[in-house]
Amino acid sequence: DGGITQSPKYLFRKEGQNxxxxxxxxxxxxxxxxxxQDPGQGLRLIYYSQIVNDFxxxxxxxxxxxxxxxxxxxxxxxxxxxxxxxxxxLCASSRVLGVGTDTQYFGPGTRLTVL
Amino acid sequence: AQTVTQxxxxxxxxxxxxxxxxxxxxxxxxxxxxxxxxxPPSRQMILVIRQEAYKQQNATENRFSVNFQKAAKSFSxxxxxxxxxxxxxxxxxxxANSKLTFGKGITLSVRx
Numbered sequence: 001d002g003g004i005t006q007s008p009k010y011l012f013r014k015e016g017q018n019x020x021x022x023x024x025x026x027x028x029x030x031x032x033x034x035x036x037q038d039p040g041q042g043l044r045l046i047y048y049s050q051i052v053n054d055f056x057x058x059x060x061x062x063x064x065x066x067x068x069x070x071x072x073x074x075x076x077x078x079x080x081x082x083x084x085x086x087x088x089x090l091c092a093s094s095r096v097l098g099v100g101t102d103t104q105y106f107g108p109g110t111r112l113t114v115l
Numbered sequence: 116a117q118t119v120t121q122x123x124x125x126x127x128x129x130x131x132x133x134x135x136x137x138x139x140x141x142x143x144x145x146x147x148x149x150x151x152x153x154x155p156p157s158r159q160m161i162l163v164i165r166q167e168a169y170k171q172q173n174a175t176e177n178r179f180s181v182n183f184q185k186a187a188k189s190f191s192x193x194x195x196x197x198x199x200x201x202x203x204x205x206x207x208x209x210x211a212n213s214k215l216t217f218g219k220g221i222t223l224s225v226r227x
Binding site: 031033040041042043044045048050058088090092094096097101102103104105106108109 | 119124147148150157158159160162165206210211212214216217218219220
């Protein structure tokens with residue numbers, strides 16, 4: 001089955017620790033995205049990548065880092081510099097169009113809680 | 116820059132009735148797309164419907180249709196014959212240059 005997987009489903013972190021959220025897709029999509037969802041805030045873009053070994057900051061990149069070493073994988077690291085990391089994190093992927101924006105398909109999400 | 120406004124935080128509808136969810140947007144892009152996504156209690160984001168801004172014809176997908184008013188920058192979603200499984204949060208989004216901007220969402224409850 002083609003799709004996007006995220007792991008783990010739930011993640012607990014102590015203050016001061018870095019944690020890495022996994023995102024893998026087998027849809028052969030070039031573009032991948034990370035969003036953060038907070039109650040009443042909708043989805044906010046953290047980072048995105050349109051090609052391997054290249055990525056761009058989104059609207060709320062501070063305290064986060066990413067890598068894109070393989071087309072299928074786009075892990076997100078939440079660093080200790082992120083002031084309020086407790087949130088629901090969603091990964092998505094899409095084709096890259098010449099113009100406009102193709103449909104983004106989402107993974108099931110990871111719920112991160114800082115203890 | 117793009118912005119999306121969903122001014123109604125919550126709505127409720129009786130099963131089998133019709134409901135319309137409102138969305139307005141602003142963008143400086145000439146080539147853009149518009150989307151409605153559904154997020155049920157499982158929190159899985161699911162595409163409901165998509166509209167290319169250059170197309171005048173309103174998109175439809177079974178019980179879901181949109182009213183796209185480009186000049187007014189309005190993109191409302193109509194759900195016909197509402198079903199209990201339609202209970203979810205609904206997000207409007209606009210996309211350009213491979214990026215999506217989402218509204219804050221509306222919680223829709225379908226009453227039996």
